[in-house]
Amino acid sequence: xxxxxxxxxxxxxxxxxxxxxxxxxxxxxxxxxxxxxxxxxxxxxxxxxxxxxxxxxxxxxxxxxxxxxxxxxxxxxxxxxxxxxxxxxxxxxxxxxxxxxxxxxxxxxxxxxxxxxxxxxxxxxxxxxxxxxxxxxxxxxxxxxxxxxxxxxxxxxxxxxxxxxxxxxxxxxxxxxxxxxxxxxxxxxxxxxxxxxxxxxxxxxxxxxxxxxxxxxxxxxxxxxxxxxxxxxxxxxxxxxxxxxxxxxxxxxxx
Numbered sequence: 180x181x182x183x184x185x186x187x188x189x190x191x192x193x194x195x196x197x198x199x200x201x202x203x204x205x206x207x208x209x210x211x212x213x214x215x216x217x218x219x220x221x222x223x224x225x226x227x228x229x230x231x232x233x234x235x236x237x238x239x240x241x242x243x244x245x246x247x248x249x250x251x252x253x254x255x256x257x258x259x260x261x262x263x264x265x266x267x268x269x270x271x272x273x274x275x276x277x278x279x280x281x282x283x284x285x286x287x288x289x290x291x292x293x294x295x296x297x298x299x300x301x302x303x304x305x306x307x308x309x310x311x312x313x314x315x316x317x318x319x320x321x322x323x324x325x326x327x328x329x330x331x332x333x334x335x336x337x338x339x340x341x342x343x344x345x346x347x348x349x350x351x352x353x354x355x356x357x358x359x360x361x362x363x364x365x366x367x368x369x370x371x372x373x374x375x376x377x378x379x380x381x382x383x384x385x386x387x388x389x390x391x392x393x394x395x396x397x398x399x400x401x402x403x404x405x406x407x408x409x410x411x412x413x414x415x416x417x418x419x420x421x422x423x424x425x426x427x428x429x430x431x432x433x434x
Contacts, residue, residue: 186242204409264345277307284303288340311364312331351389
């Protein structure tokens with residue numbers, strides 16, 4: 180069995196007397212989508228920010244492809260091959276949509292990994308096509324719906340040529356049709372294609388999400404956080420039957 184592509188060991192973050200992330204051990208395999216679920220305030224988004232070095236951990240380690248990336252600068256984490264989208268989108272609203280993606284294409288990793296015969300504009304358009312919003316490439320980002328803003332975030336992330344993506348609440352605030360469109364983009368990304376070329380079998384992901392019915396359709400395994408700790412890890416089928424998870428988060432009406 181291959182070693183996991185991503186590992187955290189005892190990752191811990193405290194805010195005063197509150198332990199937001201408490202000695203979290205997590206593993207993601209190559210070509211795996213791991214769902215990360217739990218109640219509000221469980222520490223899920225904080226965990227992603229620790230991985231991306233947006234926050235500094237108090238204790239623990241983060242490894243990617245066997246390399247210790249703990250406390251690397253955020254741009255260095257991206258250069259090592261991890262990209263992240265967050266639930267609160269922050270586009271350059273006055274710029275055209277394609278310009279928002281070109282910014283990602285100018286990073287050192289994207290410049291190194293991208294096809295050298297293509298200019299950044301062409302690669303930005305590739306990313307927008309992958310996310311399904313290329314038809315609006317030259318519209319200002321301020322005109323995008325909430326669902327399209329989420330897909331723009333995906334396009335900006337994949338334009339950095341990552342090998343793993345962290346996606347924070349991609350379906351939050353989206354209607355059913357927007358949710359399905361974004362889910363299709365995520366499935367395409369996972370199964371390969373232009374931006375899946377670094378992994379012939381697809382891309383590894385961690386997806387934080389509250390819409391469990393949609394999440395369970397696309398993940399391979401699920402990890403459940405509660406009060407900063409991982410309380411269960413398993414297949415979607417196992418997780419929805421786990422009594423600890425039902426009591427802490429899912430609720431009887433969902434299962």
